[in-house]
Amino acid sequence: MSDCVFCMIAEKKIKAEILAETEKVMVIKDINPQSPTHLLIIPKKHYRTLMDCEDNELLSELLQTARKMARELGLGDRGFRIVINTNEEGGQTVFHLHMHFMAGRPLLGRMG
Numbered sequence: 001m002s003d004c005v006f007c008m009i010a011e012k013k014i015k016a017e018i019l020a021e022t023e024k025v026m027v028i029k030d031i032n033p034q035s036p037t038h039l040l041i042i043p044k045k046h047y048r049t050l051m052d053c054e055d056n057e058l059l060s061e062l063l064q065t066a067r068k069m070a071r072e073l074g075l076g077d078r079g080f081r082i083v084i085n086t087n088e089e090g091g092q093t094v095f096h097l098h099m100h101f102m103a104g105r106p107l108l109g110r111m112g
Contacts (some may be wrong), residue, residue, distance in 0.1 A: 006096035010044040025065050036104025041065050047097040050086045075103045
């Protein structure tokens with residue numbers, strides 16, 4: 001999608017600090033971090049929201065990438081949060097499927 005910021009990052013038309021990359025997924029630092037560690041895990045292929053993605057292998061890779069980043073950053077035992085905001089009421093502001101990976105401090109708002 002030509003006007004999607006994450007598509008442009010995936011195509012390397014916009015610079016971003018890339019921490020990891022596979023054929024299907026990339027991990028970048030969030031430019032407006034909400035925690036000491038705030039990464040975005042994004043598929044290179046455009047899906048507007050989680051509800052538009054039927055690629056179960058890709059969805060699995062997103063979660064596996066989060067786990068890999070937690071291990072690499074030494075956060076697996078300390079803890080981290082992953083969030084996928086979906087549509088307006090879910091808080092999504094960039095309409096390209098992506099996962100927030102946040103860690104580095106106690107995160108408020110327990111969900112279970």
